[in-house]
Amino acid sequence: MKQVRILIFPCGSEVGLELHQALKDISFITLIGASSVPDHGQYMFEHYCGGLPFVQTPDFLERFNALLKAQHIDFIYSAMDEVLDVLSANREQLAASLIAPCHETVHICRSKVRTYARLNGLDFVPKVYNSPDQVTRFPVIIKPEEGYGAKGFYILQTPEALRQQLAESKTANVICEYLQGEEYTVDCFTNRHGVLQYTSCRNRNRIRNGISVNSRLQPPDEKIGEIAQQISARIPMRGAWFFQLKRDEDGNCKLLEVATRVAGTMCIQRAVGVNLPLLSVFDMMNYDVAVTPQLDTVEVDRALYNAYHLPIEFDEVYLDFDDTVIVHDKVNLNLMRYLYQCVNKNIPVKLLTKHDYDINITLKRYKIAPELFDEIIHTDRAQRKCDFIRPGKRALFIDDSFAERKQMQEAHGMVTLGVDAVEALLDYRQ
Template sequence: MKKRVLVFPCGSVPGIDINFALRDCLRIELFGGSSVADHGSFVYKNYIGDIPNINEECFIERFNQIIEYYKINFIIPTHDTVALFLMENQTLLNAIVVCSEVETTRICRHKALIYETFKGYDFNPIVYNNINTIDTYPVFLKPNMGQGGRNSYVAHDFEELNFYMHRSKDLIICEYLPGDEITIDCFTDKNSKLRYFSPRIRQQTFNGISSKSHILEKDEELLNIVRQINDKLSFRGYWFIQLKKDTNGNFKLLEISTRVAGTACLSRNLDVNFPYLAVLDFSNEEIDITPNNYSIEIDRTLISRYKIGIEYDRVYIDFDDTLVFNNSMYNKFMFMFIYQCLNNNKEIILITKHEKDIYMTLQELKIDKNIFKEIIHITNNDYKYKYLSQEKPCIFIDNSYVERKHVRENLDIPSFDLNNIECLIDWRG
């Protein structure tokens, strides 16, 4: 029987990455849920909207109703505050929260508790509890419960420090760390054994998430830090830490989190699937972690996903310079769309002015003719709109503007060029 997993909230970067980590796992049926309309509805086939905010009095009751209705077995929280709330209320919930134990999650949510817990450890940064004791500037200020570097400041002197401290009452004052910043993704099993750690450099960040990163070599200094943290706290499943080098080149602790990191997909692409491993571990199954051994880096940019207000059961599609370029190169994106259509039982009709025998060309290019419900081969001086039937709702795809214009003007059928096929791709899974 498949394990039913609810990712909540599902529209964040970690939530989207978890979708791609779990959507094709044969043993999992994936659900995404959010309290506000977000990007999750564009990628989760099983999307649950309008979940109450965790601060609402009705949350537990309503959340349990959702859990029972969809028969959810496991909940994966993607935000630190949500993770802590769910762990604090685990006994009231009718599904297992995939997260470290509650006291560890509480400590990791508050930087003041983190630094107090690791007071005296070499990797713990200097924390100033009294502004009058600061004798070295600059200093770094960050919120006790923040994440991703938001609302953090560098104060170069007492006047700047005083300004920021009056601006926010929840700031922690730490030594300034000018060196490289890294994240270490970790996995600890049900027996509290550290099974995996993977350091990566945070070369660029966008909204607190690494937008450019690559895997680093593991060394004894990093392993020693991870082991000490793992021995001190009670982790289970995925977790991560962030470190930054001080003026002497030594790594100091920035934060710890018990959720999946925003760029843990780097490890997933080494075949270390943290969300899936965690679900197996919380199912009390034995896990094995044997990553690939190759260099890998990530560079993120914004990606666009669309919802389009048309329904269609048939697709008319051109061949030359649409499906195939120069009779030799496949349009990968177009084939992605074609197989999406076949998955959804939509007819594909090839309509072409190909100069050669189209069946022979398909055979030479190893394209199965049975992909197409029908193949319409017309002469070069003819117009395609004449051969389109409207007995079923349909769309038309062709790189020729003239052909698209004729189809729109004569038949009022939605017509697409290659550059706007992306709005037809369904990313939900």
């Protein structure tokens, strides 16, 4: 397989982070993250380029192309609608291939007004009012013509409230019928031949800041499949894309928006064996693909997690065994991840333990290879661990015992951390 280098920009958005998760372990892909402002991407991408100009700046294309050439980029994945619109409008000038449909499609889908106009006459397009005077039934909703998520979304109960909100708004808005039923996102993949190969519907059980944080794949629905085909017939797609639906009071699905990019919660598709971002890469490389989901349904729940940047790089690690490597009679998965992180970085790890039994037999019981440790130092209960090592200046000691950590710090002045702090040592950059 040809090795390719893919730039994700901006890389710290929810979409950028999903692209990272979907592609980071693919052997022929090297990811490079780029952003205009400091963001979470610098904690996730091993190859990270910050300080790019905003797409609206006059020299954006010149500096963006300079980055593409310097990093030998083959493909670009945009992780934001506004950025994708600018890049697709200038794709002939780009020094790498953009993973996206044609600019006309990108431009149509960025605007709800243009999207609804292109799909005009189809029964799943919601009722849109051109002015407050046309509204015959309340409540109604207003939402920005361009944008995504819940920002700028309001439910208005009266004509007075509608006029006031429109007067106060600083963006162009769409006035639509109020839909009170269940909401869905439909993930799709269309190949370079224009064939819609995959359609999968998931509900949006819980939403935070416009992002679906709990979602479950739904059984195939003939009507939703028809809607996907009708959208494809009028708006030419390529690669991964999605659209959102919501049911009206009669249970009919009505369109909220169509997007020509990956969605953050597309991660749920990977759980059933369908990696939509990767399929898009294969399609750009002119490979024909088969889409074969392995499970009928799955549920995903998303939450914030922590990533840290410590002011020191450790070049030597000592750690305890009982209640550190093994906690509650189970292997500490976070710690094991850190140990293999040390292996990958050629950082020596030395086990320093007062374990009551033969440590090699216990390691075998938990299926931990003794070769994982560069040295195993086994002391008895009456001895002080700090007397058995001569650490360097950038050594780290991990132990659940505060007393042991205090002795080590006093004896050697080294950094000591409890088992609860291991998460701060994990490096997610790939």
